[in-house]
Amino acid sequence: MSGQVQEKYEESQLYKIRHSAAHIMAQAVVEMFPEAKYTIGPPVENGFYYDFDLPRNLTPEDLEKIEKRMRQIIQGKHEFHKKVISADEARQIFKDQPYKLELIDGLEKGGLDEYGNPLKEKPEISIYQHDSFVDLCRGPHVENTRQIKPDAVKLMSVAGDYWRGDENNKMLQRIYGTAWENAEGLKKYIWKLEEAKKRDHRKLGKELDLFSVSEDVGPGLILWHPKGAMIRVLVEDFSRNAHLQNGYEWVFSPHIGRSHLWETSGHLDFYKESMYSPMDIEGEAYYAKPMNCPFHIEIYKSHLRSYRDLPKRYAEYGTVYRYERSGVLHGLTRVRGFTQDDAHIFCRPNQVEEEISTALEFSLYVLRSMGLQDFKAYLSTMPEKYVGDAADWDKATEALRRAIDAHNLPYEVDEGGGAFYGPKIDLKVKDALDREWQLSTIQFDFNLPERFGLRFVGEDGQPHRPYMVHRALLGSMERFFGVLIEHFAGAFPVWLSPVQAMIIPIADRHLDYAREVTKKLRTDGIRVEVDERLERMNAKIRDAQNQKIPYMLVVGDKETESGSVALRLRNGENPGPVPLADFVARAKKDVEAGN
């Protein structure tokens, strides 16, 4: 959660409900295990947790019992009471709770809150009590337990977690729960979780034969299978054409560069831990590229540029390699090698406003074309440590802000959250399950033009420093593909479907006609396959449906005679027989409309 969202959340009734549910859960656990040592239990994004030091491991049956007891406590309409106390009083109350004593020490010294997070001011020490349970807590809570709906609370799972996240400390048991304002909210949340599991791109990637990761190739390195690659080709072609129409020039650059380049760019100073070890070529160190920027800069530098040449917009599908620990790798969304739809804009200072605005417009256009609709912008501003001139930063930040305003995007400001080299806009997209994914970035850079000594000759005949903007639109093709798979649950729009139509002959005698139809549709630009297996028609239909193929065209005696196809759709609809020409028209219309 971003800062502003977190603040709003902390003021909400839902936050109080979850925090109170955590206390109620702790009460139920302590009743079950009187020797339990309890630590902390904050609300989190979709619920709450509490960490316990218990005499034995919890079982699913335990969770059921705890949940049942929680409902009873809720029904009891117990009031929550706050009391501000001294550190010594607190030590007396929690004398058998070593974790709480540690927390009280932290609170007394100042600097740490009850969760062990740093605080700006020395906090007061307070407790909250409801029924028989007392916790060291600064709240806030609901007024009484009945303000929680008993059918809107659910315990989700138990996981191991080290005290204060430090593996040298004792392993605790963390119970995760979720709580909502009403039963409807809980139901919706559970639905989303189940749907997310069904849509998991790793699962669908296998079922639909889109991509894989091979242990022999190495973790975090993606193999695009023909169907996945087909989608990527379609996305790339569409986007490349759009780039060319919007004044970008396409470039290509190598995968490795010598160490001198990365020294000049500063990557070996501040990005080295994300780069792989160098390879030796004739006694010189070469690194696989973690970013494309220095290459595009070298293209810019290959000529003396005049103010008349600017802006220059270089775009590339540039494959980069970045080190990620094997433990954090995840399908397509966290990988070690990926391809960015990267571009760098070099412009005069007085062009930057328009460049930013059109870059944002262009991002929105391409993302909308991919079927994504719900956007939010995040503006990151100047941090304490920065390079360049503060006045330039202000100008750049205002240009970003005006671009967001001009496009009527909801946005949040991350004050001081920019990189040291420039302010930026991140564009996040909400998918079909309301999950936010960060895709586009428009990032100023006051650092690299300086480091590489970039210039252009101005109207005054003098050398000037150009402005530089990094811009990725879909971000990484791998990650974007993962988002796309989950957003559409594998049922891609017709224009992106690797196989758009599956022809299903009822019997062997219809094969010739099926092949004829295939040929005809292919010349019309429709991606089509014939299911020639010796399976029953219903099995073939089911398989095509499972493969999320938009159209199934069943052909039997009647269709062969009349030159038609019996159309079925992947959602189960059954429009029935249509002349072949009508089907082609319909498919073309769907492609056009982005259906």
Ligand SMILES: [Zn+2]
């Ligand atoms: Zn609390």
Ligand SMILES: [Zn+2]
């Ligand atoms: Zn860049």
